Amino acid sequence: MTHHTRDGDQAKDLVQQHWNGRASMFDSESQHGIHSEEQHDRWLTVLRESVGTDPCQVLDVGCGTGVVSLLLGELGHDVVGVDFAPAMLDRARTKAHRGDHSIGFHRGDAETLAVPDDAVELVTARHLIWTLPNPHDALHEWKRVVEPGGRILLIEGYWDHSEPWDEYEEVHDDLPMYDGRPPAELAEVLRQRGFTDVTHESLVDATLWGREPRHDYYLMTGTVPRDGTH
Structure with a gap:
């Protein structure tokens, strides 16, 4: 892991630069923001079915402009969002303030x-x-901060782009899961990291993305064992 430290830091800087640069227009893209009542309600349904109706404490990691954070807040959950890109966080705070x-x-x-x-x-x-740069370390962290019996919920995909773009041209080789992974492959990674009851479901409903999805999107959940081991 030591040999990734410098490259990982450089990769994170460039990834941050990329998302800072996209922050102002991020929500305008149909697959990123919420652009209709129908899309909004469909995402609420997906999250309600996956998270449940009992209020819980949620950490939304890589929250971006707060799309998922705000939806979960609307469902009555106690949400905190974290992100590495300050410009994304500025957008999230503005949206949260506007929506009270x-x-x-x-x-x-x-x-x-x-x-x-x-x-x-x-x-x-x-x-x-x-x-x-270190997705396995991240999964370990997410497992650490979740109480025994709690869960992680990942909305993921497999993009398989023909070529990297912008800052990712420089760093994509330093990102082990660049372009995402097929669901069965990511599910196995979660099991290897100690999550149980790993399940996934397809998210290819065009309403969710504001258009016919061009990639394989899915929702995956895993449970932190109650034995408390991290």
């Missing part, structure tokens, strides 16, 4: 969270794991 949501958004590193052990009941992340 009391969600805290903080700068943080998904691979080294400044959060105590067993602090939350659920960790969520949308389209994040492919951007990380």
Whole structure:
């Protein structure tokens, strides 16, 4: 792991640069933002069915402009969002303030969270794991901060782009899960990291993405064992 340290830091800087640059237009893209009542309601349904109706403490990692954080807040959950890109967090805070949501958004590193052990009941992340230099370390962190019996919920995909773009041209070789992974492959990674009851379901409903999906999107959940081992 030591030999990744410098490359990992450089990769994170470029990834941050990329998402800072995209922050102002991020929500305007149909697959990223919420653009209709139908799309909004469909995402609420997906999250309600996956998370349940009992309010819980949620850490939304790589929250971006707060799309998932705000939806979970609307469902009555106690949500904190963290992201590495300050410009994304600025957008999230503006949206939360405009919608009168009391969600805290903080700068943080998904691979080294400044959060105590067993602090939350659920960790969520949308389209994040492919951007990380050390995704296995991140999964260990997410497992650490979730209480025994709690879960992680990942909204992921397999993009398989023909070529990397922008800052990713420089760093994609340093990102082990660049372009995402097929669901069966990521599910096995979660099991190897100690998660149980790993399940996934397809998210190819065009309503969710504002258009016919061009890639394989899915939702995956895993449970932290109650024996408390991290």
